[in-house]
Amino acid sequence: MSRYLIRRLGQAALVVAGVVVLTFVIMRLVPGDPAVAYAGPRASPAELAAARRQFGLDDPLPVQLWTYVRDLLGGDWGISLHTRQPVRDDLFQAFPASLELVGAALLLAVVAGIPLGVAAARYKGRLPDLSVRLSSMLAVSVPVFWLALALQTVFGSVLRWLPVAGEYDTNLDTTSPLHVYTNITAVDALFTGNWPILGSTLAHLVLPTLVIAAYPAGVIAQMTRAALIEESARDHARLERALGFGETAVLARFALRPALNPVLSLVALVFAYSIVNGFLVEAVFNWPGLGRYAADSIRTLDTPAVAGVTLLVALLYVLANLAVDLLQGVIDPRVRTR
Protein backbone atom coordinates (compact mmCIF):
# COMPACT_ATOMS: atom_id res chain seq x y z
CA MET A 1 0.00 0.00 0.00
CA SER A 2 2.76 2.50 0.88
CA ARG A 3 4.50 1.94 -2.47
CA TYR A 4 1.22 2.54 -4.25
CA LEU A 5 0.69 5.65 -2.13
CA ILE A 6 4.13 7.05 -2.97
CA ARG A 7 3.79 6.33 -6.69
CA ARG A 8 0.34 7.90 -6.82
CA LEU A 9 1.49 10.98 -4.85
CA GLY A 10 4.47 11.36 -7.19
CA GLN A 11 2.16 11.29 -10.22
CA ALA A 12 -0.10 13.90 -8.65
CA ALA A 13 2.85 16.17 -7.84
CA LEU A 14 4.02 15.90 -11.46
CA VAL A 15 0.55 16.85 -12.73
CA VAL A 16 0.35 19.80 -10.32
CA ALA A 17 3.74 21.06 -11.56
CA GLY A 18 2.49 20.78 -15.15
CA VAL A 19 -0.73 22.58 -14.25
CA VAL A 20 1.20 25.49 -12.76
CA VAL A 21 3.45 25.79 -15.82
CA LEU A 22 0.50 25.59 -18.23
CA THR A 23 -1.43 28.26 -16.29
CA PHE A 24 1.65 30.48 -16.36
CA VAL A 25 2.10 30.01 -20.12
CA ILE A 26 -1.56 30.82 -20.87
CA MET A 27 -1.47 33.93 -18.73
CA ARG A 28 1.70 35.18 -20.42
CA LEU A 29 -0.04 34.98 -23.80
CA VAL A 30 -2.44 37.76 -22.80
CA PRO A 31 -2.53 40.60 -25.29
CA GLY A 32 -2.34 43.98 -23.62
CA ASP A 33 -0.13 44.96 -20.75
CA PRO A 34 -1.10 43.90 -17.21
CA ALA A 35 0.84 46.92 -15.95
CA VAL A 36 -1.46 49.23 -17.93
CA ALA A 37 -4.52 47.40 -16.60
CA TYR A 38 -3.23 47.85 -13.05
CA ALA A 39 -1.92 51.40 -13.20
CA GLY A 40 -4.77 52.70 -15.36
CA PRO A 41 -4.74 54.26 -18.83
CA ARG A 42 -3.68 57.73 -17.60
CA ALA A 43 -0.63 56.54 -15.66
CA SER A 44 2.63 58.35 -16.31
CA PRO A 45 5.55 56.39 -17.85
CA ALA A 46 7.23 56.40 -14.45
CA GLU A 47 4.15 54.85 -12.77
CA LEU A 48 3.96 52.25 -15.55
CA ALA A 49 7.60 51.38 -15.08
CA ALA A 50 7.02 51.03 -11.34
CA ALA A 51 4.05 48.73 -11.95
CA ARG A 52 6.12 46.68 -14.40
CA ARG A 53 8.85 46.36 -11.80
CA GLN A 54 6.33 45.45 -9.12
CA PHE A 55 4.94 42.58 -11.21
CA GLY A 56 8.41 41.55 -12.41
CA LEU A 57 7.41 41.99 -16.04
CA ASP A 58 10.89 43.13 -17.03
CA ASP A 59 12.48 39.84 -16.00
CA PRO A 60 13.20 37.05 -18.48
CA LEU A 61 10.37 34.45 -18.71
CA PRO A 62 12.11 31.61 -16.81
CA VAL A 63 12.79 34.05 -13.95
CA GLN A 64 9.14 35.13 -14.03
CA LEU A 65 8.05 31.49 -13.87
CA TRP A 66 10.37 30.90 -10.93
CA THR A 67 9.03 33.98 -9.12
CA TYR A 68 5.47 32.83 -9.86
CA VAL A 69 6.08 29.37 -8.39
CA ARG A 70 7.91 30.80 -5.37
CA ASP A 71 5.05 33.23 -4.68
CA LEU A 72 2.43 30.50 -5.08
CA LEU A 73 4.24 28.28 -2.60
CA GLY A 74 4.54 31.21 -0.21
CA GLY A 75 0.79 31.71 -0.40
CA ASP A 76 0.94 34.81 -2.61
CA TRP A 77 -1.47 34.26 -5.51
CA GLY A 78 -1.11 37.80 -6.82
CA ILE A 79 -3.29 40.89 -6.54
CA SER A 80 -6.61 40.96 -8.38
CA LEU A 81 -6.73 43.86 -10.83
CA HIS A 82 -10.44 44.51 -10.32
CA THR A 83 -10.98 43.98 -6.58
CA ARG A 84 -7.45 45.20 -5.70
CA GLN A 85 -7.32 42.48 -3.05
CA PRO A 86 -5.05 39.45 -2.81
CA VAL A 87 -6.46 36.79 -5.16
CA ARG A 88 -6.07 34.19 -2.43
CA ASP A 89 -8.37 36.13 -0.08
CA ASP A 90 -10.92 36.60 -2.87
CA LEU A 91 -10.88 32.86 -3.57
CA PHE A 92 -11.24 32.04 0.12
CA GLN A 93 -14.24 34.34 0.19
CA ALA A 94 -15.93 32.99 -2.95
CA PHE A 95 -15.12 29.29 -2.90
CA PRO A 96 -17.27 28.17 0.08
CA ALA A 97 -20.45 29.41 -1.64
CA SER A 98 -19.56 27.41 -4.76
CA LEU A 99 -18.75 24.37 -2.66
CA GLU A 100 -22.16 24.64 -0.98
CA LEU A 101 -23.92 24.73 -4.34
CA VAL A 102 -21.91 22.00 -6.06
CA GLY A 103 -21.95 19.83 -2.94
CA ALA A 104 -25.75 19.99 -2.80
CA ALA A 105 -25.97 19.27 -6.54
CA LEU A 106 -23.65 16.25 -6.41
CA LEU A 107 -25.51 14.86 -3.40
CA LEU A 108 -28.76 15.14 -5.32
CA ALA A 109 -27.14 13.64 -8.42
CA VAL A 110 -25.89 10.58 -6.50
CA VAL A 111 -29.15 10.11 -4.61
CA ALA A 112 -31.19 10.33 -7.84
CA GLY A 113 -28.73 8.84 -10.34
CA ILE A 114 -27.84 5.55 -8.64
CA PRO A 115 -31.43 4.32 -8.01
CA LEU A 116 -32.38 5.33 -11.55
CA GLY A 117 -29.42 3.36 -12.89
CA VAL A 118 -30.44 0.34 -10.78
CA ALA A 119 -34.03 0.56 -12.03
CA ALA A 120 -32.86 0.77 -15.64
CA ALA A 121 -30.59 -2.26 -15.24
CA ARG A 122 -33.33 -4.21 -13.47
CA TYR A 123 -35.81 -3.67 -16.32
CA LYS A 124 -33.26 -3.71 -19.13
CA GLY A 125 -34.79 -3.20 -22.56
CA ARG A 126 -38.20 -2.37 -21.15
CA LEU A 127 -40.07 0.85 -20.49
CA PRO A 128 -38.27 1.96 -17.26
CA ASP A 129 -34.91 1.36 -18.96
CA LEU A 130 -35.89 3.30 -22.06
CA SER A 131 -37.21 6.24 -20.06
CA VAL A 132 -34.12 6.39 -17.81
CA ARG A 133 -31.80 6.17 -20.84
CA LEU A 134 -33.71 8.85 -22.74
CA SER A 135 -34.02 11.24 -19.80
CA SER A 136 -30.37 10.81 -18.78
CA MET A 137 -29.26 11.53 -22.34
CA LEU A 138 -31.54 14.55 -22.36
CA ALA A 139 -30.08 15.70 -19.03
CA VAL A 140 -26.54 15.70 -20.43
CA SER A 141 -27.68 17.50 -23.61
CA VAL A 142 -29.19 20.58 -21.98
CA PRO A 143 -27.01 23.70 -21.86
CA VAL A 144 -26.86 24.68 -18.16
CA PHE A 145 -27.15 28.41 -18.76
CA TRP A 146 -30.35 27.91 -20.73
CA LEU A 147 -31.85 25.50 -18.19
CA ALA A 148 -30.98 28.00 -15.45
CA LEU A 149 -32.75 30.81 -17.32
CA ALA A 150 -35.77 28.62 -18.05
CA LEU A 151 -36.23 27.43 -14.43
CA GLN A 152 -35.61 30.93 -13.13
CA THR A 153 -38.29 32.34 -15.41
CA VAL A 154 -40.89 29.63 -14.85
CA PHE A 155 -40.55 28.94 -11.10
CA GLY A 156 -39.26 32.33 -10.04
CA SER A 157 -40.67 35.10 -12.19
CA VAL A 158 -43.92 33.54 -13.44
CA LEU A 159 -45.07 31.17 -10.67
CA ARG A 160 -43.18 33.03 -7.88
CA TRP A 161 -42.64 29.79 -5.96
CA LEU A 162 -38.94 30.19 -5.32
CA PRO A 163 -36.38 32.99 -5.02
CA VAL A 164 -34.34 33.62 -8.16
CA ALA A 165 -31.21 35.49 -7.07
CA GLY A 166 -28.59 35.47 -4.32
CA GLU A 167 -27.63 32.99 -1.60
CA TYR A 168 -30.16 34.12 1.03
CA ASP A 169 -32.43 37.06 1.77
CA THR A 170 -29.96 39.72 2.92
CA ASN A 171 -32.73 41.57 4.81
CA LEU A 172 -32.34 38.79 7.39
CA ASP A 173 -28.84 40.12 8.19
CA THR A 174 -30.45 42.84 10.32
CA THR A 175 -33.08 40.71 12.10
CA SER A 176 -30.96 37.60 12.67
CA PRO A 177 -27.29 38.29 11.86
CA LEU A 178 -25.20 35.29 10.84
CA HIS A 179 -21.98 34.39 12.63
CA VAL A 180 -19.53 33.35 9.95
CA TYR A 181 -17.22 30.41 10.64
CA THR A 182 -16.85 28.32 7.49
CA ASN A 183 -18.27 30.83 5.00
CA ILE A 184 -20.64 28.06 3.86
CA THR A 185 -23.88 29.82 4.74
CA ALA A 186 -26.05 26.73 5.14
CA VAL A 187 -23.52 25.08 7.47
CA ASP A 188 -22.92 28.23 9.53
CA ALA A 189 -26.66 28.83 9.88
CA LEU A 190 -27.26 25.20 10.88
CA PHE A 191 -24.59 25.13 13.60
CA THR A 192 -25.46 28.51 15.05
CA GLY A 193 -29.15 27.62 15.04
CA ASN A 194 -29.99 30.54 12.76
CA TRP A 195 -33.22 29.05 11.35
CA PRO A 196 -34.48 32.04 9.32
CA ILE A 197 -31.24 32.25 7.31
CA LEU A 198 -31.02 28.46 7.01
CA GLY A 199 -34.53 28.31 5.57
CA SER A 200 -33.84 31.17 3.22
CA THR A 201 -30.56 29.59 2.03
CA LEU A 202 -32.23 26.24 1.36
CA ALA A 203 -34.99 27.93 -0.64
CA HIS A 204 -32.39 29.83 -2.68
CA LEU A 205 -30.45 26.59 -3.25
CA VAL A 206 -33.30 24.64 -4.90
CA LEU A 207 -33.23 25.98 -8.45
CA PRO A 208 -29.46 26.31 -9.02
CA THR A 209 -28.93 22.88 -7.43
CA LEU A 210 -31.43 21.27 -9.79
CA VAL A 211 -29.72 22.86 -12.80
CA ILE A 212 -26.19 21.79 -11.80
CA ALA A 213 -27.35 18.29 -10.77
CA ALA A 214 -28.84 17.50 -14.20
CA TYR A 215 -25.55 16.60 -15.90
CA PRO A 216 -23.96 14.51 -13.10
CA ALA A 217 -27.27 12.73 -12.40
CA GLY A 218 -27.46 11.76 -16.08
CA VAL A 219 -23.93 10.38 -16.32
CA ILE A 220 -24.17 8.64 -12.94
CA ALA A 221 -27.41 6.89 -13.98
CA GLN A 222 -25.82 5.80 -17.29
CA MET A 223 -22.65 4.57 -15.61
CA THR A 224 -24.52 2.71 -12.84
CA ARG A 225 -26.72 1.00 -15.43
CA ALA A 226 -23.76 -0.06 -17.60
CA ALA A 227 -21.66 -1.27 -14.64
CA LEU A 228 -24.59 -3.21 -13.14
CA ILE A 229 -25.42 -4.93 -16.42
CA GLU A 230 -21.78 -5.96 -16.78
CA GLU A 231 -21.56 -7.11 -13.17
CA SER A 232 -24.82 -9.09 -13.25
CA ALA A 233 -23.45 -11.21 -16.11
CA ARG A 234 -20.56 -12.48 -13.96
CA ASP A 235 -20.33 -15.88 -12.33
CA HIS A 236 -21.15 -14.68 -8.81
CA ALA A 237 -24.50 -13.33 -10.07
CA ARG A 238 -25.26 -16.71 -11.60
CA LEU A 239 -24.55 -18.37 -8.26
CA GLU A 240 -26.81 -15.94 -6.44
CA ARG A 241 -29.61 -16.60 -8.90
CA ALA A 242 -29.09 -20.34 -8.43
CA LEU A 243 -29.38 -19.83 -4.68
CA GLY A 244 -32.82 -18.37 -5.28
CA PHE A 245 -32.24 -14.66 -4.96
CA GLY A 246 -34.55 -12.57 -7.12
CA GLU A 247 -33.24 -10.31 -9.84
CA THR A 248 -33.68 -7.15 -7.72
CA ALA A 249 -31.73 -8.68 -4.84
CA VAL A 250 -28.93 -9.84 -7.17
CA LEU A 251 -28.57 -6.30 -8.48
CA ALA A 252 -29.10 -4.23 -5.35
CA ARG A 253 -27.44 -6.53 -2.78
CA PHE A 254 -24.57 -8.11 -4.67
CA ALA A 255 -23.83 -6.45 -8.00
CA LEU A 256 -24.20 -2.85 -6.82
CA ARG A 257 -21.14 -2.79 -4.54
CA PRO A 258 -18.50 -3.79 -7.09
CA ALA A 259 -20.33 -1.70 -9.70
CA LEU A 260 -20.02 1.42 -7.55
CA ASN A 261 -16.24 1.56 -8.05
CA PRO A 262 -16.35 3.17 -11.52
CA VAL A 263 -19.26 5.34 -10.33
CA LEU A 264 -17.07 6.65 -7.51
CA SER A 265 -14.30 7.76 -9.87
CA LEU A 266 -16.97 9.32 -12.06
CA VAL A 267 -18.13 11.47 -9.15
CA ALA A 268 -14.58 12.81 -8.74
CA LEU A 269 -14.45 13.57 -12.45
CA VAL A 270 -17.79 15.40 -12.55
CA PHE A 271 -16.96 17.34 -9.36
CA ALA A 272 -14.53 19.68 -11.11
CA TYR A 273 -16.73 19.71 -14.21
CA SER A 274 -19.72 20.73 -12.09
CA ILE A 275 -17.80 23.58 -10.44
CA VAL A 276 -17.07 25.03 -13.89
CA ASN A 277 -20.64 24.38 -15.05
CA GLY A 278 -21.67 26.09 -11.84
CA PHE A 279 -19.88 29.24 -13.05
CA LEU A 280 -22.61 29.71 -15.66
CA VAL A 281 -25.39 28.89 -13.21
CA GLU A 282 -23.98 31.26 -10.56
CA ALA A 283 -23.93 34.03 -13.14
CA VAL A 284 -27.65 33.51 -13.85
CA PHE A 285 -28.73 33.18 -10.21
CA ASN A 286 -26.32 35.84 -8.94
CA TRP A 287 -24.81 33.32 -6.53
CA PRO A 288 -21.84 34.89 -4.69
CA GLY A 289 -19.38 32.11 -5.58
CA LEU A 290 -16.35 31.46 -7.76
CA GLY A 291 -18.41 31.75 -10.93
CA ARG A 292 -19.41 35.32 -10.33
CA TYR A 293 -15.82 36.14 -9.40
CA ALA A 294 -14.58 34.38 -12.55
CA ALA A 295 -17.15 36.20 -14.72
CA ASP A 296 -16.10 39.59 -13.29
CA SER A 297 -12.45 38.69 -13.76
CA ILE A 298 -13.00 37.62 -17.35
CA ARG A 299 -14.92 40.78 -18.17
CA THR A 300 -12.14 42.98 -16.79
CA LEU A 301 -9.36 40.81 -18.27
CA ASP A 302 -8.06 40.38 -14.74
CA THR A 303 -5.22 37.95 -15.44
CA PRO A 304 -4.08 37.16 -11.87
CA ALA A 305 -7.67 36.44 -10.84
CA VAL A 306 -8.39 34.22 -13.88
CA ALA A 307 -5.10 32.40 -13.23
CA GLY A 308 -6.08 31.94 -9.59
CA VAL A 309 -9.50 30.48 -10.40
CA THR A 310 -8.02 28.21 -13.10
CA LEU A 311 -5.31 26.97 -10.79
CA LEU A 312 -7.70 26.39 -7.89
CA VAL A 313 -10.15 24.30 -9.94
CA ALA A 314 -7.35 22.27 -11.54
CA LEU A 315 -5.82 21.60 -8.11
CA LEU A 316 -9.24 20.53 -6.79
CA TYR A 317 -9.58 18.15 -9.71
CA VAL A 318 -6.18 16.58 -9.03
CA LEU A 319 -6.97 16.29 -5.32
CA ALA A 320 -10.41 14.77 -5.91
CA ASN A 321 -8.90 12.20 -8.26
CA LEU A 322 -6.13 11.41 -5.83
CA ALA A 323 -8.60 10.98 -2.97
CA VAL A 324 -10.78 8.63 -5.01
CA ASP A 325 -7.79 6.57 -6.20
CA LEU A 326 -6.49 6.16 -2.66
CA LEU A 327 -9.98 5.31 -1.40
CA GLN A 328 -10.31 2.67 -4.10
CA GLY A 329 -6.89 1.36 -3.18
CA VAL A 330 -8.14 0.87 0.37
CA ILE A 331 -11.45 -0.69 -0.68
CA ASP A 332 -10.19 -2.83 -3.53
CA PRO A 333 -6.63 -4.26 -3.19
CA ARG A 334 -6.52 -5.16 -6.90
CA VAL A 335 -6.32 -1.44 -7.79
CA ARG A 336 -2.94 -1.03 -6.07
CA THR A 337 -1.07 -3.28 -8.47
CA ARG A 338 -2.38 -1.57 -11.59
Add this chain to the structure above:
Amino acid sequence: MTAPGALAPQLRRTPLRRVAGLDRLALAGGVLLALIVLAALLAPWIAPYPDDGGSATHALDALLPPSGAHWFGTDQVGRDVLSRVLFGARTSLFIAVAVLAVSGVVGVALGVVAGYAGGWLQDVIMRVTDVFLAFPALLLSLALAVVLQPSVTTVIVAIAATWWPWYARLTASVAASVATRGFVDSARCLGVPAPLIVLRHVLPNSLTPVLVQLSLDGGGVILTAAALSYLGLGAHEPTPEWGLMVQQGQTLFTTDWWAVTFPGLAIVLTAFAFNVLGEGLRARLAR
Protein backbone atom coordinates in the same frame (compact mmCIF):
# COMPACT_ATOMS: atom_id res chain seq x y z
CA MET B 1 -9.79 -12.70 -29.54
CA THR B 2 -12.04 -13.64 -32.47
CA ALA B 3 -10.82 -16.37 -34.80
CA PRO B 4 -9.89 -15.10 -38.30
CA GLY B 5 -12.69 -17.12 -39.84
CA ALA B 6 -15.29 -15.50 -37.65
CA LEU B 7 -13.96 -12.06 -38.43
CA ALA B 8 -14.20 -12.36 -42.21
CA PRO B 9 -17.98 -12.10 -42.73
CA GLN B 10 -18.08 -9.12 -40.41
CA LEU B 11 -15.57 -7.30 -42.59
CA ARG B 12 -17.65 -8.02 -45.67
CA ARG B 13 -20.73 -6.41 -44.14
CA THR B 14 -22.12 -3.60 -46.22
CA PRO B 15 -22.58 -0.18 -44.57
CA LEU B 16 -26.36 -0.68 -44.76
CA ARG B 17 -26.16 -3.91 -42.77
CA ARG B 18 -24.03 -2.20 -40.15
CA VAL B 19 -26.64 0.53 -39.77
CA ALA B 20 -29.30 -2.15 -39.46
CA GLY B 21 -27.35 -3.55 -36.51
CA LEU B 22 -28.01 -0.36 -34.55
CA ASP B 23 -30.94 -0.28 -32.17
CA ARG B 24 -33.95 1.83 -33.05
CA LEU B 25 -33.05 4.57 -30.58
CA ALA B 26 -29.61 5.11 -32.12
CA LEU B 27 -31.14 5.04 -35.58
CA ALA B 28 -33.58 7.76 -34.53
CA GLY B 29 -30.61 9.81 -33.27
CA GLY B 30 -28.85 9.34 -36.60
CA VAL B 31 -31.90 10.42 -38.57
CA LEU B 32 -32.36 13.47 -36.33
CA LEU B 33 -28.72 14.44 -36.80
CA ALA B 34 -29.00 13.97 -40.57
CA LEU B 35 -32.03 16.28 -40.61
CA ILE B 36 -30.13 18.93 -38.62
CA VAL B 37 -27.16 18.69 -40.99
CA LEU B 38 -29.54 18.98 -43.94
CA ALA B 39 -31.22 22.03 -42.40
CA ALA B 40 -27.80 23.62 -41.88
CA LEU B 41 -26.71 22.95 -45.47
CA LEU B 42 -29.99 24.19 -46.97
CA ALA B 43 -30.42 27.16 -44.60
CA PRO B 44 -30.09 29.85 -47.33
CA TRP B 45 -32.89 28.16 -49.32
CA ILE B 46 -35.29 26.96 -46.63
CA ALA B 47 -35.03 29.89 -44.20
CA PRO B 48 -38.15 32.06 -44.60
CA TYR B 49 -36.07 35.26 -44.36
CA PRO B 50 -32.53 34.40 -45.49
CA ASP B 51 -31.30 37.98 -44.99
CA ASP B 52 -32.09 37.73 -41.27
CA GLY B 53 -29.25 35.23 -40.87
CA GLY B 54 -26.94 38.27 -41.10
CA SER B 55 -27.04 41.84 -39.89
CA ALA B 56 -30.42 42.89 -41.34
CA THR B 57 -32.61 44.91 -38.95
CA HIS B 58 -36.34 45.63 -39.11
CA ALA B 59 -36.96 47.90 -36.13
CA LEU B 60 -40.74 47.91 -36.75
CA ASP B 61 -40.96 44.10 -36.44
CA ALA B 62 -39.00 43.85 -33.17
CA LEU B 63 -40.08 41.15 -30.68
CA LEU B 64 -43.19 39.92 -32.49
CA PRO B 65 -44.63 36.75 -30.91
CA PRO B 66 -44.73 33.53 -32.96
CA SER B 67 -47.23 33.76 -35.83
CA GLY B 68 -47.85 32.44 -39.33
CA ALA B 69 -45.35 34.91 -40.77
CA HIS B 70 -42.71 34.28 -38.08
CA TRP B 71 -43.10 30.76 -36.69
CA PHE B 72 -40.54 31.36 -33.90
CA GLY B 73 -41.29 35.10 -33.54
CA THR B 74 -38.72 37.85 -34.06
CA ASP B 75 -35.78 39.06 -31.98
CA GLN B 76 -35.00 42.45 -30.45
CA VAL B 77 -33.99 43.99 -33.79
CA GLY B 78 -36.84 42.38 -35.72
CA ARG B 79 -35.02 39.43 -37.28
CA ASP B 80 -36.91 36.16 -37.84
CA VAL B 81 -35.84 33.75 -35.05
CA LEU B 82 -36.54 30.63 -37.16
CA SER B 83 -34.18 31.87 -39.88
CA ARG B 84 -31.49 32.64 -37.31
CA VAL B 85 -31.91 29.24 -35.64
CA LEU B 86 -31.47 27.55 -39.05
CA PHE B 87 -28.37 29.60 -39.84
CA GLY B 88 -27.15 28.98 -36.29
CA ALA B 89 -27.03 25.26 -37.09
CA ARG B 90 -24.31 26.10 -39.64
CA THR B 91 -22.21 27.88 -36.99
CA SER B 92 -22.61 25.16 -34.36
CA LEU B 93 -22.02 22.22 -36.71
CA PHE B 94 -19.06 23.99 -38.29
CA ILE B 95 -17.51 24.49 -34.83
CA ALA B 96 -18.22 20.86 -33.88
CA VAL B 97 -16.71 19.44 -37.08
CA ALA B 98 -13.66 21.70 -36.88
CA VAL B 99 -12.98 20.92 -33.21
CA LEU B 100 -13.45 17.17 -33.66
CA ALA B 101 -11.27 17.15 -36.80
CA VAL B 102 -8.41 19.13 -35.23
CA SER B 103 -8.45 17.38 -31.85
CA GLY B 104 -9.09 13.99 -33.47
CA VAL B 105 -6.11 14.29 -35.82
CA VAL B 106 -3.74 15.63 -33.14
CA GLY B 107 -4.93 13.15 -30.52
CA VAL B 108 -4.86 10.10 -32.79
CA ALA B 109 -1.42 10.99 -34.19
CA LEU B 110 0.12 11.39 -30.73
CA GLY B 111 -1.81 8.43 -29.33
CA VAL B 112 -0.84 5.98 -32.05
CA VAL B 113 2.84 6.95 -31.72
CA ALA B 114 2.68 6.64 -27.92
CA GLY B 115 0.86 3.30 -28.08
CA TYR B 116 3.15 1.76 -30.68
CA ALA B 117 6.45 3.13 -29.40
CA GLY B 118 5.80 2.64 -25.68
CA GLY B 119 8.71 3.40 -23.34
CA TRP B 120 9.74 6.95 -22.49
CA LEU B 121 7.93 8.46 -25.49
CA GLN B 122 4.64 7.06 -24.21
CA ASP B 123 5.44 8.26 -20.68
CA VAL B 124 6.10 11.82 -21.86
CA ILE B 125 2.96 12.01 -24.02
CA MET B 126 0.76 10.51 -21.33
CA ARG B 127 2.06 12.89 -18.62
CA VAL B 128 1.33 15.85 -20.91
CA THR B 129 -2.23 14.61 -21.45
CA ASP B 130 -2.56 14.21 -17.65
CA VAL B 131 -1.80 17.90 -17.21
CA PHE B 132 -4.33 18.96 -19.85
CA LEU B 133 -6.99 16.65 -18.44
CA ALA B 134 -6.65 18.29 -15.02
CA PHE B 135 -8.46 21.30 -16.49
CA PRO B 136 -12.19 20.80 -17.09
CA ALA B 137 -12.73 21.56 -20.81
CA LEU B 138 -14.82 24.66 -20.22
CA LEU B 139 -12.30 26.07 -17.73
CA LEU B 140 -9.27 25.83 -20.03
CA SER B 141 -11.40 27.11 -22.91
CA LEU B 142 -12.44 30.04 -20.73
CA ALA B 143 -8.85 30.88 -19.85
CA LEU B 144 -7.77 30.59 -23.50
CA ALA B 145 -10.77 32.56 -24.75
CA VAL B 146 -9.88 35.39 -22.36
CA VAL B 147 -6.36 35.45 -23.74
CA LEU B 148 -7.34 35.29 -27.43
CA GLN B 149 -9.82 37.65 -29.09
CA PRO B 150 -13.46 36.50 -29.03
CA SER B 151 -14.39 34.87 -32.37
CA VAL B 152 -15.54 31.56 -33.81
CA THR B 153 -11.91 30.66 -34.51
CA THR B 154 -11.04 31.29 -30.85
CA VAL B 155 -13.81 28.94 -29.79
CA ILE B 156 -12.47 26.24 -32.10
CA VAL B 157 -8.86 26.65 -30.94
CA ALA B 158 -9.83 26.83 -27.25
CA ILE B 159 -12.03 23.73 -27.30
CA ALA B 160 -9.70 21.70 -29.52
CA ALA B 161 -6.84 22.47 -27.10
CA THR B 162 -8.81 20.82 -24.30
CA TRP B 163 -10.26 17.93 -26.26
CA TRP B 164 -7.28 16.23 -27.96
CA PRO B 165 -5.88 14.50 -24.81
CA TRP B 166 -8.95 12.24 -24.63
CA TYR B 167 -8.30 10.93 -28.13
CA ALA B 168 -4.59 10.60 -27.44
CA ARG B 169 -5.26 8.41 -24.40
CA LEU B 170 -7.94 6.33 -26.09
CA THR B 171 -5.85 5.75 -29.22
CA ALA B 172 -2.74 4.96 -27.18
CA SER B 173 -4.47 2.22 -25.23
CA VAL B 174 -5.99 0.65 -28.35
CA ALA B 175 -2.78 1.01 -30.38
CA ALA B 176 -0.75 -0.61 -27.60
CA SER B 177 -2.92 -3.73 -27.78
CA VAL B 178 -2.95 -3.74 -31.60
CA ALA B 179 0.86 -3.49 -31.60
CA THR B 180 1.11 -6.88 -29.88
CA ARG B 181 -0.96 -8.65 -32.55
CA GLY B 182 0.55 -11.19 -34.94
CA PHE B 183 0.17 -9.20 -38.13
CA VAL B 184 2.20 -6.34 -36.66
CA ASP B 185 4.95 -8.77 -35.67
CA SER B 186 5.01 -10.29 -39.14
CA ALA B 187 5.20 -6.86 -40.75
CA ARG B 188 8.15 -6.08 -38.50
CA CYS B 189 9.84 -9.38 -39.41
CA LEU B 190 9.38 -8.61 -43.09
CA GLY B 191 11.41 -5.45 -42.52
CA VAL B 192 8.58 -2.93 -42.95
CA PRO B 193 9.85 0.39 -41.55
CA ALA B 194 8.18 1.53 -38.29
CA PRO B 195 6.42 4.63 -39.70
CA LEU B 196 4.81 2.45 -42.39
CA ILE B 197 3.70 -0.14 -39.81
CA VAL B 198 2.08 2.58 -37.76
CA LEU B 199 0.32 4.11 -40.77
CA ARG B 200 -0.76 0.98 -42.61
CA HIS B 201 -1.35 -1.55 -39.86
CA VAL B 202 -1.71 -0.02 -36.39
CA LEU B 203 -3.63 3.13 -37.27
CA PRO B 204 -6.50 1.63 -39.32
CA ASN B 205 -7.06 -1.03 -36.67
CA SER B 206 -7.17 1.49 -33.81
CA LEU B 207 -9.68 3.91 -35.29
CA THR B 208 -13.12 2.42 -34.52
CA PRO B 209 -13.32 3.34 -30.80
CA VAL B 210 -12.09 6.84 -31.63
CA LEU B 211 -14.79 7.30 -34.25
CA VAL B 212 -17.45 6.26 -31.74
CA GLN B 213 -15.99 8.66 -29.18
CA LEU B 214 -16.01 11.47 -31.78
CA SER B 215 -19.73 10.95 -32.32
CA LEU B 216 -20.36 10.95 -28.57
CA ASP B 217 -18.34 14.14 -28.13
CA GLY B 218 -20.17 16.15 -30.78
CA GLY B 219 -22.81 17.06 -28.22
CA GLY B 220 -20.25 18.10 -25.61
CA VAL B 221 -18.44 20.34 -28.09
CA ILE B 222 -21.67 22.04 -29.13
CA LEU B 223 -22.59 22.66 -25.48
CA THR B 224 -19.14 24.07 -24.65
CA ALA B 225 -19.13 26.30 -27.75
CA ALA B 226 -22.60 27.61 -26.88
CA ALA B 227 -21.45 28.31 -23.30
CA LEU B 228 -18.43 30.28 -24.53
CA SER B 229 -20.57 32.33 -26.91
CA TYR B 230 -23.13 32.83 -24.14
CA LEU B 231 -20.34 34.33 -21.98
CA GLY B 232 -19.41 36.64 -24.85
CA LEU B 233 -16.11 34.85 -25.50
CA GLY B 234 -17.09 33.31 -28.84
CA ALA B 235 -19.15 34.33 -31.84
CA HIS B 236 -20.36 37.93 -31.85
CA GLU B 237 -22.98 39.98 -33.70
CA PRO B 238 -24.20 39.52 -36.36
CA THR B 239 -23.09 35.85 -36.47
CA PRO B 240 -26.14 33.66 -35.85
CA GLU B 241 -25.05 31.46 -32.94
CA TRP B 242 -27.44 29.71 -30.53
CA GLY B 243 -25.54 30.50 -27.31
CA LEU B 244 -25.19 34.13 -28.34
CA MET B 245 -28.91 34.34 -29.18
CA VAL B 246 -29.77 33.07 -25.68
CA GLN B 247 -27.46 35.67 -24.14
CA GLN B 248 -28.95 38.50 -26.21
CA GLY B 249 -32.50 37.56 -25.32
CA GLN B 250 -32.06 36.51 -21.68
CA THR B 251 -33.28 39.76 -20.09
CA LEU B 252 -36.50 39.43 -22.08
CA PHE B 253 -37.27 35.85 -21.05
CA THR B 254 -40.34 36.67 -18.94
CA THR B 255 -42.02 38.79 -21.60
CA ASP B 256 -40.60 37.64 -24.95
CA TRP B 257 -39.83 33.99 -24.23
CA TRP B 258 -39.50 32.91 -27.88
CA ALA B 259 -36.19 34.73 -28.48
CA VAL B 260 -34.52 32.53 -25.83
CA THR B 261 -36.55 29.32 -25.93
CA PHE B 262 -36.06 28.30 -29.56
CA PRO B 263 -32.26 28.75 -29.80
CA GLY B 264 -31.98 26.83 -26.51
CA LEU B 265 -34.14 24.01 -27.81
CA ALA B 266 -31.96 23.88 -30.94
CA ILE B 267 -28.90 23.30 -28.75
CA VAL B 268 -30.69 20.60 -26.74
CA LEU B 269 -31.93 18.82 -29.88
CA THR B 270 -28.53 18.80 -31.61
CA ALA B 271 -26.59 17.68 -28.52
CA PHE B 272 -29.25 15.03 -27.88
CA ALA B 273 -28.98 13.67 -31.43
CA PHE B 274 -25.19 13.34 -31.09
CA ASN B 275 -25.51 11.65 -27.69
CA VAL B 276 -28.17 9.14 -28.75
CA LEU B 277 -26.27 8.20 -31.91
CA GLY B 278 -22.94 7.94 -30.09
CA GLU B 279 -24.43 5.87 -27.28
CA GLY B 280 -25.95 3.46 -29.82
CA LEU B 281 -22.67 3.16 -31.72
CA ARG B 282 -20.85 2.39 -28.50
CA ALA B 283 -23.36 -0.29 -27.52
CA ARG B 284 -23.07 -1.73 -31.04
CA LEU B 285 -19.29 -1.83 -30.74
CA ALA B 286 -19.37 -3.45 -27.31
CA ARG B 287 -21.46 -6.35 -28.60
